[in-house]
Amino acid sequence: MKIGKYQFDSREVAESKIKALGTAEDEDGNEYPTHKHTLVHLGHIVLEAGDYDEEGEETKAPVLSAKWHIDALWADEEGHPYGWATKSVEVDGDGMHSFFGLSYNSHKI
Amino acid sequence: MANTLNVGNGNWATKEDSLLAYNSENGNFKPLPFDFTRASSATVVNKAGLIETVGSGEPRIDFLGNTKGALKLEPQRTNLITYSEAFDNSYWSKSGVSVVGGFASPSADSPLGAFKLVATTNDPYIYKTGLNVTANTQTASIYVKGVGSSIGKEGRFLFWYIGTAGGTTLSVPFTLTSDWQRVQGSSTPTSGGTIALRIDLPDVSVVGEEVLIYGAQLEEGSYATSYIPTSGQSGGVTRVQDTSSQTLPSSVFNSYPFSVFAEVDVVDTNTGSAFSLLNQAISTNYFTIEYFSNVWHITARPNGAIERIASTSTVTKGTYKLVGVWESTSMKLYLNGSLIASGSNSQSFNINVDSLLLGQLRISGDTGTRNTVIQTDLYNTALTDAEAIALTTI
Numbered sequence: 001m002k003i004g005k006y007q008f009d010s011r012e013v014a015e016s017k018i019k020a021l022g023t024a025e026d027e028d029g030n031e032y033p034t035h036k037h038t039l040v041h042l043g044h045i046v047l048e049a050g051d052y053d054e055e056g057e058e059t060k061a062p063v064l065s066a067k068w069h070i071d072a073l074w075a076d077e078e079g080h081p082y083g084w085a086t087k088s089v090e091v092d093g094d095g096m097h098s099f100f101g102l103s104y105n106s107h108k109i
Numbered sequence: 110m111a112n113t114l115n116v117g118n119g120n121w122a123t124k125e126d127s128l129l130a131y132n133s134e135n136g137n138f139k140p141l142p143f144d145f146t147r148a149s150s151a152t153v154v155n156k157a158g159l160i161e162t163v164g165s166g167e168p169r170i171d172f173l174g175n176t177k178g179a180l181k182l183e184p185q186r187t188n189l190i191t192y193s194e195a196f197d198n199s200y201w202s203k204s205g206v207s208v209v210g211g212f213a214s215p216s217a218d219s220p221l222g223a224f225k226l227v228a229t230t231n232d233p234y235i236y237k238t239g240l241n242v243t244a245n246t247q248t249a250s251i252y253v254k255g256v257g258s259s260i261g262k263e264g265r266f267l268f269w270y271i272g273t274a275g276g277t278t279l280s281v282p283f284t285l286t287s288d289w290q291r292v293q294g295s296s297t298p299t300s301g302g303t304i305a306l307r308i309d310l311p312d313v314s315v316v317g318e319e320v321l322i323y324g325a326q327l328e329e330g331s332y333a334t335s336y337i338p339t340s341g342q343s344g345g346v347t348r349v350q351d352t353s354s355q356t357l358p359s360s361v362f363n364s365y366p367f368s369v370f371a372e373v374d375v376v377d378t379n380t381g382s383a384f385s386l387l388n389q390a391i392s393t394n395y396f397t398i399e400y401f402s403n404v405w406h407i408t409a410r411p412n413g414a415i416e417r418i419a420s421t422s423t424v425t426k427g428t429y430k431l432v433g434v435w436e437s438t439s440m441k442l443y444l445n446g447s448l449i450a451s452g453s454n455s456q457s458f459n460i461n462v463d464s465l466l467l468g469q470l471r472i473s474g475d476t477g478t479r480n481t482v483i484q485t486d487l488y489n490t491a492l493t494d495a496e497a498i499a500l501t502t503i
Contacts, residue, residue, distance in 0.1 A: 001148045024392060027415050028401075034392065036472065038148065038185055042344045043241065050303075052238040054204075057271055058303070062239065073148055073349060097187075097344030100337055101150025101165060 002074045002109035003102065005095060006087040007067035011043070014068045017083055036076070042069040042097055071097050073107075080109060113361045114141055116467070117372075117484040119177035123168040128180065128353055132361065141355060143467065149349040152218075152336045153181055159217040160324070160336055168353065169335075171481065179374060181335065182353065182468040182479035187345040188337035189240060189327040195340070196224040196322060201237055205230030206310075214323045215252055215289040218338075223323040225256070228314040236267075236307035242274055243301045243329060250293035250326045250333035251308060255285030256319040262311035264320070268296035272303030285311060285320060293333040332376055332426075351479060353467045354389075357487075362386070362465075365458050366436040366491035370500050371398065373431070373468060374481040378403070378424050381478035382470040383431050384485055388461045392471045395462060398433045398442060399470065400424040407433050407442035407450055411459035418442065420449035428483065430501040434491050446502035448494065 008014040022034040050062035074081070080088060094104045116130035123129070128143040145168045153169035155161045156178075163169055171181040192200045197208045207227045214223035226233060249266050266281040281294025298304065306327060310320040324336045339346045371383040380401040388394035388411075397408045403424055408417040422444050432443040435454060442450040465487065466472065468480040492500070 027393070027410070032471070032477070036146075038347065038349045040185075040187060040344075040347050045344060046239075046241070050239055052202075055271070058238070058273070061273075062303075069344075071344075071347070073347075075148065094342065095344070096342060098342050098346050099149045100346050100348045101162070102148075 001107060002077060003099065003104050003107040004072045004074060004080060004084065004109040005089050005091055005104070006070045006072065006084060007065070007089050008070065008087055009067065011041075011068045014041070014070050017087075020083065021081060038073040038075075038099070040071045040097060042071060045069050045096060071099070073099050073102070074109060077109070111489050112486055113489050114357070114465070114487040116143065116486070117180060117482060121170045121178055121180070123170065125164070126166040128168045130355065141358075141361065143353045143355040145351070145353045147349055147351045149347065151183070151348050151351070152338070155217060157217070158215070160215055161217040162338075169351070175483065177483070180353065180467060180482040182351040182481060183334045183348070184330075184477055184479055185347060185350045186328045186330060186334045186337065187347040188339050189242070189345045190237070190325050190339055191341060191343050191345070193325050193337070193339040194219065194222055194323065196235065201235050203235050204233070206233035206235060208235070212321055216323065223321045226310050226320045226322060228316055228318045230316065231314050232309075233314050234307050234309040236269065236305055238305040239272060239303045240306055240327060241302070242298055242304055244298050245329050246295055246297040246331045248293055248295040248328055248330055248333050249306055250291055252289050252291050252323040253283070253285060253310065254289045254321040255287055256321060258315070259285050259311050259318050259320050260287050261285065262313070264292070264308070264310045265312050266292070266294040267307035267309065268294070269305035269307050270298070271305050274298040274302030274304045275300035276304070282312070289323070291333065295331055331379065352469065352472050354472060355465050356389075357463050357465055359460070362463060362487060362489065363460060366434065368432060368434045368488040368490065368492040368497070369398070370430070370432045370484070370486040370488075372428065372483040374428050374483065375400070375424060375426055376480065377478045378426060379478070381480050382468070383429070383480065384468065385466045385470045386462050387464045387466055387471065388459065389464045389472065390461065394459055395470065396433075396435060397470055398431050405431070405442065405444060405449065407440050409435060409440060409454050409456045411456050411462045414456065416440075416454055416456050418450045418452040420444065422449045430503060432492060432497040432501050434497060436491050441497070443497040443501045446498050448497070
């Protein structure tokens with residue numbers, strides 16, 4: 001298994017790439033994935049934390065990434081799936097998200 | 110009745126990537142190992158009642174409320190709390206409370222990992238603002254234990270909508286006891302954004318009153334799954350889904366009639382399966398006992414066309430003993446000592462439906478339900494009414 005970190009221009013683009021990994025429809029018409037990968041939507045990640053007062057009210061909004069971020073744990077892939085390589089990013093350490101017990105550096109795609 | 114496969118019922122043998130079942134026909138025990146996959150670590154409650162981390166690919170036998178143990182199978186989940194154990198970290202804001210570390214916890218991994226909250230006013234609480242959530246249901250959980258006069262008092266979760274997410278602030282109360290307990294509450298934002306999570310311990314206190322805490326978790330979903338520790342990951346830590354399946358030898362499963370006994374612990378009442386017999390190449394070909402729309406169903410779909418009989422038995426959280434009997438022209442479903450559904454089956458058998466999946470319908474990278482499995486047995490006969498009722502009687 002390999003870990004990849006990706007950023008897409010929008011959520012819609014990310015979801016279309018995920019859908020292309022394989023889906024089917026269940027008996028009620030609901031879509032489900034047919035692949036065995038684990039995909040985590042980190043979304044518009046926080047680049048700079050916001051500030052909050054003693055009541056918890058936001059006094060300064062966080063600065064968010066304009067990109068939509070995804071972490072992937074690829075079940076049976078040694079390389080990026082088609083269309084994912086150009087969206088790949090590298091981070092120091094594990095970055096802001098990790099898979100429980102798995103080091104990014106040891107499993108980096 | 111010819112019992113061709115047994116798994117569980119307190120007889121657990123596991124190793125990395127494998128779970129042992131056996132065939133006990135004629136008193137000869139032949140191994141029938143299940144494949145097991147989970148690509149990440151995970152936690153489980155061990156025989157001593159303590160939380161313990163197990164590595165990737167290691168099946169989890171969970172002893173929470175069950176002395177015989179049960180195979181814990183869960184969907185993918187992410188703990189969105191950045192510091193789930195370091196309550197002295199500035200990540201957690203404090204009001205009217207001091208925080209002291211180094212106390213006995215419910216974890217074998219971190220025996221002195223609990224923190225004591227000591228009230229400095231009569232309204233002590235800790236909270237975290239700026240938690241990013243979607244508009245789907247969010248569930249918060251934490252281990253708590255009362256000390257002295259706080260035992261018997263009420264604490265609460267507050268889903269505090271003071272960020273950018275839409276929703277109405279929700280208070281979820283719980284009662285502190287002298288034992289460690291995992292308390293949880295859920296809230297569904299009307300729109301995604303940031304919320305604050307506040308934990309009042311106790312809700313109304315006196316100066317000097319004490320409470321122990323450990324292991325906070327916030328996850329997307331309608332119920333709390335096993336604890337996922339975090340230690341500084343601002344985007345959270347993800348536990349990957351579990352799957353346990355076996356391609357059955359034709360000597361074990363190859364035609365009608367057949368019966369399956371399953372004892373499962375239902376945790377998500379929305380939709381799920383006790384087990385499935387599946388064609389792994391075509392995931393719309395299967396036999397299963399499943400629930401949705403609040404009731405149990407028995408289903409035959411070995412070639413794609415679906416034949417399904419609904420019961421009127423409502424599904425709530427808890428343990429169920431089920432037997433499904435499939436014959437060439439009929440199906441029957443038994444639950445907790447009663448026949449709850451029966452009808453015709455016009456589906457021809459498909460020898461490619463040859464995989465047994467425990468506690469779930471399909472193998473895929475989804476976040477769908479997996480139920481905890483206490484026991485699953487496969488028979489190559491149609492169990493009689495008396496046998497099925499005896500097996501499922503609680």
